[in-house]
Amino acid sequence: MRGGTAMARMISIQAEPFDVSAETAALTGGRADIGAVVAFTGLCRDEGGRLAALELEHYPGMAEAEIDRIAEQAEKRWPLLGLTVIHRFGRISPGEEIVLVLAASAHRLVAFEAASFMMDYLKTQAPFWKREHLKDGTTGAWVEAKEADDHAMARWA
Amino acid sequence: MKLVYFAWVRERVGKTDEDVEVPEGIGTVVDLVRWLKSRGDEYEYAFENEGVVRAAIDHVHAKPEASIAGAREIAFFPPMTGG
Numbered sequence: 737m738r739g740g741t742a743m744a745r746m747i748s749i750q751a752e753p754f755d756v757s758a759e760t761a762a763l764t765g766g767r768a769d770i771g772a773v774v775a776f777t778g779l780c781r782d783e784g785g786r787l788a789a790l791e792l793e794h795y796p797g798m799a800e801a802e803i804d805r806i807a808e809q810a811e812k813r814w815p816l817l818g819l820t821v822i823h824r825f826g827r828i829s830p831g832e833e834i835v836l837v838l839a840a841s842a843h844r845l846v847a848f849e850a851a852s853f854m855m856d857y858l859k860t861q862a863p864f865w866k867r868e869h870l871k872d873g874t875t876g877a878w879v880e881a882k883e884a885d886d887h888a889m890a891r892w893a
Numbered sequence: 894m895k896l897v898y899f900a901w902v903r904e905r906v907g908k909t910d911e912d913v914e915v916p917e918g919i920g921t922v923v924d925l926v927r928w929l930k931s932r933g934d935e936y937e938y939a940f941e942n943e944g945v946v947r948a949a950i951d952h953v954h955a956k957p958e959a960s961i962a963g964a965r966e967i968a969f970f971p972p973m974t975g976g
Contacts, residue, residue: 778976792975793899793900794975795897795899795949795952795968795970797952798949798952798953798968801952801953802952802953802954823975823976834976835975835976855976858975858976859973859974859975859976860972860973861954861973862973862975862976863899863949863968863970863973863975864973864974864975864976865899865900865970865971865973865974865975866974866975867900878900878901878971878974879974880972880974881971881972881973881974885976
């Protein structure tokens with residue numbers, strides 16, 4: 737639930753695009769206790785013109801549950817006032833958004849750290865898989881998990 | 894018990910999900926993987942490197958040594974690449 741002074745958590749797994757301004761307004765609307773909102777938006781790259789689209793497969797049911805668990809960890813770790821996570825699935829074209837994290841707090845450091853934590857965990861723990869569709873019309877490979885993402889997550893342990 | 898597969902694990906197994914009767918003595922995720930591998934080449938291929946494929950029990954990440962007793966749904970999938 738939005739409003740009041742409670743921690744506002746919103747998680748959405750959706751095919752549709754999202755609007756960062758609208759989501760930010762929904763998070764901060766009617767509240768005067770939030771002093772900082774950090775927004776991270778992940779976009780689909782064209783990989784130097786090679787890519788026609790990314791296809792995102794997800795595990796319905798677990799995706800929501802896992803992101804909820806990650807959000808709960810973030811809320812335990814930092815004094816957050818709001819957290820919004822939107823993760824898209826389906827076919828996404830270069831330039832389109834894939835993921836949104838909004839972290840709201842009284843002060844900026846908490847919001848920066850929580851947003852970074854959320855993204856590091858989302859990348860390695862949320863059940864989504866990317867596959868490439870190439871400009872030449874062929875279906876490319878499944879994107880391989882990066883060791884750098886595991887290292888990024890490990891720094892929070 | 895329902896098994897579900899995602900991404901290239903799904904493609905290698907050749908199905909999105911299936912209901913299986915797990916024999917007595919299959920107690921953990923790794924036991925289940927080894928039993929599946931005995932069922933055909935498609936499973937052998939999907940689980941050829943046992944350390945790579947991840948598992949979840951009833952929507953929660955599970956380690957290879959996790960017990961599968963009482964599980965309703967077990968999922969197998971590659972390392973995640975979302976975000």
